Amino acid sequence: MPLQQRMTDYHCHILPGIDDGPKEQYESIEMARLLAEAGYRKVYCTPHLIKGMYEVSNEEVLYERDKLQRELVKEGIGIKLLAGREYYLDEFLLDYISKPLLLEGTSCMMIEIPSNTSVDLVKETIFAIKRRGYNPLIAHPERCFLLEMVEREPQGAGKWKRWFSRGRVQNKGKELGNELLFYFKQLECQFQGNLGSLNGQYGGRVKASALYFEKTGVYTHAGTDAHSADAVKDILWIR
Numbered sequence: 001m002p003l004q005q006r007m008t009d010y011h012c013h014i015l016p017g018i019d020d021g022p023k024e025q026y027e028s029i030e031m032a033r034l035l036a037e038a039g040y041r042k043v044y045c046t047p048h049l050i051k052g053m054y055e056v057s058n059e060e061v062l063y064e065r066d067k068l069q070r071e072l073v074k075e076g077i078g079i080k081l082l083a084g085r086e087y088y089l090d091e092f093l094l095d096y097i098s099k100p101l102l103l104e105g106t107s108c109m110m111i112e113i114p115s116n117t118s119v120d121l122v123k124e125t126i127f128a129i130k131r132r133g134y135n136p137l138i139a140h141p142e143r144c145f146l147l148e149m150v151e152r153e154p155q156g157a158g159k160w161k162r163w164f165s166r167g168r169v170q171n172k173g174k175e176l177g178n179e180l181l182f183y184f185k186q187l188e189c190q191f192q193g194n195l196g197s198l199n200g201q202y203g204g205r206v207k208a209s210a211l212y213f214e215k216t217g218v219y220t221h222a223g224t225d226a227h228s229a230d231a232v233k234d235i236l237w238i239r
């Protein structure tokens, strides 16, 4: 199904006062109202967990989810809030996998991979998560340049060059690939695309990756990754 037609938001910073999402509850309610009007019925609350930056407990996430859900019921907004987290992949992530907050009702652990980390650390961490029995769900892979498609040089075995260097498709029928993406697929990881990536919110390079992933069926989940009511409007083209 095309990314824009999936009506569960698997990635949303809707809870107030936990990360860089809305500061106040009224803005969370406005986000929910906009999502409901756009046709959404389920929204996963996925605040950041980044050591040293956003570190509230899982219990606090669940408490804030319940509190906001009660307000939505009072306001007559037909959105079911589901719990989750967006875990940042760094050298501290494995400290949190003894009891992670999975996406509610699934075995998926949502992981954000920064572009400036090492491929070895990414592989080791994702493998450890998988071995513990969780299903890694890679958040917005199109925004991680480690997962960018590259093309093989015609005569240079093993030599790869950047494909999306100018933010547009330049493959012209050449063989494309990405070794880390291949590794993730071998481990049966899942992939959540950001709707805003498809409309160019993060620039042409990310958009090109998103369009390629969409076309080739990489995405298994979709999300707004919205952090505010204005962001919901931008991502969903609400005027």
Ligand SMILES: [Fe+2]
Binding pocket: 011, 013, 086, 225
């Ligand atoms: Fe996010």
